[in-house]
Amino acid sequence: MTAVTPLEPHSTAAELTIRDVIEGHTAGQLIVTADDWGWWTVALAGDTITPTTGVEATVADALERAGFLIRQGSHYHLTHSGHDIAKNRGFVRGVVRGWEPTFRQLSGNAHRNSVPALTDPGAVARSCTDIARRRPEIFASIGQTIAADTPGTTIDLGCADSGRVQALAGIATKEQFIGVDIEDGVIADATAEVARLGLSDRITLLPGSVQPEPELPAWLAEVDRDAVTTAMTFFLLHQLASDGDGITSVLRGWMRWFPNVRRLVVGDGYLLAAPRWTAQPWFSPTYEIYHAVTGVRLWTQQEYEQAYADLGWSVVRSMEDHKMLVTTILERG
Numbered sequence: 227m228t229a230v231t232p233l234e235p236h237s238t239a240a241e242l243t244i245r246d247v248i249e250g251h252t253a254g255q256l257i258v259t260a261d262d263w264g265w266w267t268v269a270l271a272g273d274t275i276t277p278t279t280g281v282e283a284t285v286a287d288a289l290e291r292a293g294f295l296i297r298q299g300s301h302y303h304l305t306h307s308g309h310d311i312a313k314n315r316g317f318v319r320g321v322v323r324g325w326e327p328t329f330r331q332l333s334g335n336a337h338r339n340s341v342p343a344l345t346d347p348g349a350v351a352r353s354c355t356d357i358a359r360r361r362p363e364i365f366a367s368i369g370q371t372i373a374a375d376t377p378g379t380t381i382d383l384g385c386a387d388s389g390r391v392q393a394l395a396g397i398a399t400k401e402q403f404i405g406v407d408i409e410d411g412v413i414a415d416a417t418a419e420v421a422r423l424g425l426s427d428r429i430t431l432l433p434g435s436v437q438p439e440p441e442l443p444a445w446l447a448e449v450d451r452d453a454v455t456t457a458m459t460f461f462l463l464h465q466l467a468s469d470g471d472g473i474t475s476v477l478r479g480w481m482r483w484f485p486n487v488r489r490l491v492v493g494d495g496y497l498l499a500a501p502r503w504t505a506q507p508w509f510s511p512t513y514e515i516y517h518a519v520t521g522v523r524l525w526t527q528q529e530y531e532q533a534y535a536d537l538g539w540s541v542v543r544s545m546e547d548h549k550m551l552v553t554t555i556l557e558r559g
């Protein structure tokens with residue numbers, strides 16, 4: 227018999243198992259469900275969860291068996307890994323609900339090189355805001371930087387549900403804010419929320435595309451372009467750069483729209499490729515695979531930095547909120 231060379235222990239450990247796949251799928255559904263019921267917010271605030279119906283009891287029991295909750299009598303509270311799940315639940319929602327329609331359509335599209343992104347826009351918007359909320363100190367840093375400067379107008383390009391704008395308006399209290407997003411429904415809901423919060427005099431939300439084109443977009447006519455001093459964009463630049471003509475070209479287009487912009491804030495995911503999923507930080511393989519199937523390019527840190535340098539922007543601060551999700555504050559220098 228030919229001797230079989232055993233695999234290195236670390237190489238077998240670096241594979242997903244059938245158990246990871248099946249139980250991970252169910253756990254993802256239950257994590258989003260519990261979030262829709264507000265359980266993670268309650269538990270992170272230090273309160274206990276008390277199921278009152280059969281469905282709630284079954285979900286709580288499943289989350290306990292998954293290791294995320296501990297039961298004490300009729301109450302549940304977070305374990306260490308439950309705390310991690312609660313803090314990072316936006317990633318779970320984004321993949322389980324936001325991106326599921328894209329992955330689902332792969333089955334019927336083997337003959338294509340890529341499929342169009344087909345998302346649940348509300349789920350994507352909420353997941354992005356939840357991801358951002360897990361690092362409030364990054365908001366604080368952006369908000370304090372804006373607040374320390376002469377008051378102006380900050381625009382968020384691809385603002386989704388305006389969660390980031392709302393948070394920043396609470397820190398930079400003299401600044402005016404504009405948010406623009408291509409999803410009309412998301413903008414309509416966010417506008418109602420801004421009004422409910424009494425922030426309509428400081429936050430203006432507009433539907434439209436922020437992809438620079440030869441023609442100026444219609445929404446720009448509603449904006450005092452000269453007043454814009456800070457332009458922000460979170461988790462969209464890679465897509466615009468991919469659909470358009472690269473990072474430099476998109477940033478140059480925005481600089482043309484807003485001639486007095488003196489600060490850029492760019493949050494985006496960097497490309498960190500590795501042959502095995504488990505060789506990358508969690509979420510990086512999913513992010514990379516989602517973008518590969520939709521034909522949207524991801525860009526390396528060097529490519530972002532080269533574009534900034536080419537246009538005369540200097541990095542003031544760079545903040546990681548995940549190995550690959552990086553927020554950079556830049557000023558013209």
Ligand SMILES: C[S@@+](CC[C@H](N)C(=O)[O-])C[C@H]1O[C@@H](n2cnc3c(N)ncnc32)[C@H](O)[C@@H]1O
Nearest residue numbers: 354355384385386407408409435436437460461
């Ligand atoms: C990944 S989400 C990021 C949302 C938000 N910036 C954040 O980080 O919380 C991308 C957002 O960009 C919006 N979007 C996509 N293409 C756009 C375009 N051409 N113009 C404006 N918004 C766009 C989507 O509707 C979505 O809300």
